[in-house]
Amino acid sequence: MQRVAVIGLGRFGYRLAQALTKLGAQVIAIDSAPELINQIKDEVDVAVRMDSTDSHALRSQEIDKVDCCVIAIGEEFENSLLTTTAVLKLGVPRVICRAQTAMHAEIFKQIGAHEVVQPESNLGEMLARRLINPRLRDVIPLADGYSIVEVDVPETWVGQTLRVLELRTKHDVNLVAIKRPKTEGDRVHLGIVSVPRPDDALQAGDILMLIGTQDAIERLPRT
Numbered sequence: 001m002q003r004v005a006v007i008g009l010g011r012f013g014y015r016l017a018q019a020l021t022k023l024g025a026q027v028i029a030i031d032s033a034p035e036l037i038n039q040i041k042d043e044v045d046v047a048v049r050m051d052s053t054d055s056h057a058l059r060s061q062e063i064d065k066v067d068c069c070v071i072a073i074g075e076e077f078e079n080s081l082l083t084t085t086a087v088l089k090l091g092v093p094r095v096i097c098r099a100q101t102a103m104h105a106e107i108f109k110q111i112g113a114h115e116v117v118q119p120e121s122n123l124g125e126m127l128a129r130r131l132i133n134p135r136l137r138d139v140i141p142l143a144d145g146y147s148i149v150e151v152d153v154p155e156t157w158v159g160q161t162l163r164v165l166e167l168r169t170k171h172d173v174n175l176v177a178i179k180r181p182k183t184e185g186d187r188v189h190l191g192i193v194s195v196p197r198p199d200d201a202l203q204a205g206d207i208l209m210l211i212g213t214q215d216a217i218e219r220l221p222r223t
Contacts, residue, residue: 001026005061005069005092007052007083009036012098012119013072017044028061053082055089064090071113072098081107088112135222137207145213148176153206154221163198171220173212181205 002025006017009031017029017040027044031037034049041047050057052073063069069092073080080097087095088111096115099105105116137150157165167173175196180203202208210217 002068003028003066005030005063005066005087007031007069007071007087008073008080008098009033009040010072010074012074013070014040016070016072021045028063028066030061053079053086055086058086058090063087064092066092068092068094068096070096070098074098074100077104080104081111084108084113085111135220142211146211147214147217148209148211149217150179151208151210151220153202153204153208155204155223156221157202158204158206159201161199161201162196165202167210171212172216173210173220176209176211178202179207179209 004020004025005028006013006020007030009017009029013029013031014036017027020027021044028046028048029037029040029044030048030050030052032049032051037047037049046061048061050061052058052071058064069087071080071084071087073083077100084095084097094114095112096117097105097108097113099108099116099118102118105118108116135152135154137152140148142148162175165171167175178196178200210220
């Protein structure tokens, strides 16, 4: 079982801790506000009120033994920076920081954070992409400019096989999976064709999971 510490229980950190618990992780939730600790204490393995800039306090909760630590402190950049430094000194193998600005993100990277996320910025970029391409459902940014996207099958691709479409050659993207509506009784849900084959024909209602560069994804058909 993966052990994750989430430091900072604002909206982002609180929801992250809840989601990690539901996915089976062992979560240590930390914040300086007693009301937030009381709210989440029954939803995670450990909930602790503490000064997260204090390395001794962090070590007392065995933060040095977690697999990953997410510093989700929002507006208090100085505390977030000091906490990140303390966690890095403990030798945590993966430290992820939440940044509110590009400058803050660069500072976190410079002091050694393994990953930096900007939820507000990422949400804005995703909304912009969805406005430009209404078929785009979801975007998961990866390293080096690549993303995994979920997109409604373009009408011009319906009925065509993957062999004919040649997605890798003609569009510079790889198809990971197809989500296809299935009816069971009165319910309709999405099933996954986990390993698409060359002779599989796309159907209306399909949702394609694709991986490629942002430039390649932006060039995908929008009709």
